[in-house]
Amino acid sequence: MKPRRAKRVDVLIVGGGPAGVGAAVSAARNGAGVLLVERQFCLGGMATLSLVAGLYTQWSGERRILGGIVQELMDAMIAGGNGREICVPMSAAPSVRSSRTEIDPEAYKVLLERTCVAAGVELLYGALFSDVVMDRGRVAGAVVDTKSEVLEIRAEVVVDCTGDGDVAAAAGARFDKGERESGKLQPISMLFLCGNVDVERALAFWANGSRPLLQEACARGEIPMPSMAIHNPGWKRDVIVSMTRAACDGTDAGALTRGHIEAREQAHRAFRFLKASFPGFEDASLVATSAQVGVRETRRIVGLYTLTREDILETRQFPDTIALGAYPIDIHRAEQNDVFFEQVARGDAYGVPYRCLVPEGVDGILVAGRCASATREALGAIRVQLMCMAMGEAAGAAAAICAAAGLSPRDLDFALLRNALSAQGAILE
């Protein structure tokens, strides 16, 4: 049997994606002793593990809507020459304009680690959440399995940043998954890194004139979808390409295995198509497929409030708003093989209330990121990475305040959280 050890911290963060990093840094800066456990061996989640290197969105038109840790990290990426801010029509829906920060995933890994370490966050990699610790019906920690030992970690507050809501679901929190009636999920995708690309020609053709080529190739079955996205943080010869899609339940180990195999086959096939037919890729090489497929949706934990499509489209504000968003509703529809968008007016922004981070019926735990409480449509808007980081920032600050005061997250006086978030530069209205 593996050795088993107990450990105690103020705040435990499970998952080191954008939500987890935001939560860990924020909790530590608010005075908590923080442990972040991550099953992989780097931070960043989708941006690093899955090469999703375009991060939405700090802006609504000319208006900055995310500040705090998001702004600090994105400014640092850009100042270091490892990122750039672009405002683009989105490939699948050219009428939709949105701003995203394109980042170099390798530089991002290092920046996130340095930021966590400087804030005093303890990191533990290769640590897979395996069970929840309950104490009198309340979440009191988590068990993680590592290479060397099984660790039972007790915490005043746990923040579930797994994207899938693994911890909250294990604790018995109610959740929805995919489309309510059918259970259908958005497809997964595997992005890939190409080297030796004539970047200028590739980007110019992608923006102007690639649609017929992609549609015809898709109709012939050469590529799985009739559109593609290209990420480039300013590289001269490399690009990251997104043009695969497969059906998969990201909470099912067998389905995930099959999904990786299928998506990797698609990525290799798509690369062969690009090399043969897409201007700028004539001499390209396929450098790497992403370490992990990108999972768009799984569980949405039901919280004290569930954000809706109307909240997004009517850009509603809340008394307990913790972050602002402007990214449109964006749902990849497997059956139509397209992406469905519903846009927010330029310059407007919707609020995300703190209550979306507080699971209904289970105490001692907050959720942040892709597993927050929202309808499927609303999640299609707030699942983007910088919004997930902002939700994490709020959950981390809330967890630190609750841990220090011995409070339940649901009993937190929002004025305390508002003050903490404002002090760290978050934009709340």
Ligand SMILES: Cc1cc2nc3c(=O)[nH]c(=O)nc-3n(C[C@H](O)[C@H](O)[C@H](O)COP(=O)(O)OP(=O)(O)OC[C@H]3O[C@@H](n4cnc5c(N)ncnc54)[C@H](O)[C@@H]3O)c2cc1C
């Ligand atoms: C193909 C694709 C394209 C996308 N395009 C964009 C885009 O262009 N721009 C944008 O901003 N957003 C995009 N998104 C959305 C965005 O990337 C995600 O919604 C966002 O990363 C979610 O953040 P998160 O922190 O909640 O989860 P994740 O980024 O998934 O991070 C979760 C972390 O938790 C870890 N973890 C999970 N389970 C466990 C466990 N049981 N134990 C321990 N660790 C665990 C994971 O390894 C990971 O590091 C895209 C998503 C996909 C899938």
